[in-house]
Amino acid sequence: MTLTANRTPTAKTEPPKAEKRANPVRFVILAALLALLLIVIAPLLIITINAVKSPADYAGGGPLSLPSSLYWDGIVDFWNRVDFGMKLWNSFITSFTVAVLGVLLSILNAYALGIGKVKGRVWFLVFFLVANLLPQEVLVYPLYFLSKEAGLYDSLISIVIIFTVIQAAFGTYLLTSVYQEFPTELLDAADVDGAGKLRTLWSVVVPVSRPTLGVLFTFFFIWTWNEFFLPLVFLVSNDNQTVPVALGVLQGDRLMDATMTSASGLIGILPAMIFFLVFQRTLTRGITAGAIK
């Protein structure tokens, strides 16, 4: 960090000739970035515009026109129609539990595979990788029968268990490769100090890899929050549904209500975006940060 910080000012004090030559290039890059930014936020913008537009306004002006007046009824109606507060709570509680449990499970697995160097760990990793690549559609029927027999069909617990396992599969894969690079000096030092395996894990390995764990936690939370397919299958009654499933209520057989769909889309992604903004510092610290100090 310090190295790059020092270098930037020197680059700026270079002779003006070089800077002049760089100017048009910089301008082009800036323009390209702006265009890219516009492309990225365009869908969000369109959703926002249509979310505060009345249906008649939409019918008259189409999706791209600006609303003639702000119309909040779409958002309010949708909130009341699906009891959105409850869906938020359902989504939050499942995502949070999955994120915590998923990270814990990943730590334990990765500790055994990455640092413990269990026999045949390559095959374990291949297994986890394959489990990651498996499309969820393949899992639906087996999971359906299992959960039905266990009495967990139409219950948030089934979703928590399924996603803890799915997320932990990815977490194990990633964390194992991080732990394989774990500085042996630290482990040896802990060993000399007489720390047992568990003590080493909780007092040495976990604190050092905390930034990576933070990243995993954030990703697990957001991924679980955005999951649609399995919650759609497993959460049958409206009292158990999560946010993305609730958004599906607006999709009719042949007609859609564009303004209300936009309104629901907007309040549906807002929580995930806020969460992302809150935790983005953990993300920027990097996935492999802390491996070598």
Place this chain on the structure above:
Amino acid sequence: MIRSRAGLSAGALLMAASLALTACGGGGSDSEEGADAKTLTLWHYEGPNSAMGIAWNKAIEDFKASHPGVEVKFEEKGFEQIQQNAQMILNSDSAPDIMEYNKGNATSGLLSKQGLLTDLTEEAGKRGWDKALNTGLATTTKYDDDGIMGSGKTYGVPNYAEYVEVYYNKDLFKKYNLQVPTTLDEFTKVMDTFVQNKVTPLAVGGAEYPAQQILYSLALSKADRAWVDDYQLYKNKVDFKGPQLKYGADTFKQWVDKGYIAKNSAGIKAEDMGVSFTQGKFPIMISGSWWYGRFVNEIKNFEWGTFLFPGNKLHPGSSGNLWVVPEKSKAKALAYDFIDITMKPEIQALLGNNGGVPVAADAASITDAKNKELIENFNKISSEDGLAFYPDWPAPGYYDVLVAGVQGLINGSKTPDQVLTEIAKPYDENLADLGK
């Protein structure tokens, strides 16, 4: 340490789940009619402002009034959720007591074949539901042992119908001094006038259902009831190069070539088609009665009206979605009572006055002038036994085949002959699968 135990117990639960797999089993008895049940769980997926939503809300109130002490647990579902999971839900204890479900072989037919739906034949006879439905409407309520519609037992009851008609912008017709066409020739002349004035006549959504319904309408102009039965109910083998479909595909191609249908409409979605019509960008749109209620509310800038596809006796259309009673319903008798209420004249009239097409309404009870037009058109089709269902019904996954085929015609990448060959293949394969 405490937290790691949580992980362990999750694992233990999974183990228990797999162990329990072999433990349970069994089933319930069908004789229990559930007349003394204290709750009725009811699902449907119509918006609260749609004709069905309004009428069914009233029906729920009436049901509560006539069944004091019974709690109605209504849940509004997403179409997608029911479509994807009905089979799994109905096979579990989370099944509702009564629900709205899609008509057709791939949906209600499939579930009835799997024994997940209650046979309503007896109730329909006893309560007179069968008499309220004409032959065209009744087709989609009956499924045989293979789950093919048209004959066998009654598994569902529709409250409303739908059909494809022509919406037109009266202001634009007046501007070019045009009359409502009564024959296909006149219709073509109307569209010619628009093209001469540099207006694309037809709003078409080529990326979804609208375009194939136009092609099907054109084919129907040369068809009779026997051909529809052959195509939809597999009575006889259908020749895709025969006069009906060949005429449909050839004429559709001509319409594209003459500029009635814009070349870029291959990528337009149904929703965008509807919006472009409400904006007054196109004078004519050929699509279903499901737009009607929405147009009544949303078209403010011009006068509009409807007419049936000129010259046709047969029109794409069918009964609406069905009320079905899951086999696992715990309150079957209550569910029958509820269906009975939805068929009552006042609920049917409410449906008709809100832009729906009721199946059993007295035309005189429809007070709204605009909705009268919609229902009179339907009565005309009804009296001629003119419901020809939809082109994508005969085979599973056929919708996408037809969309791709018609898109090929619109952007000119395929000849009508190629398209017919292409769409004949999955149809014939399905016949072979059914052993016909």
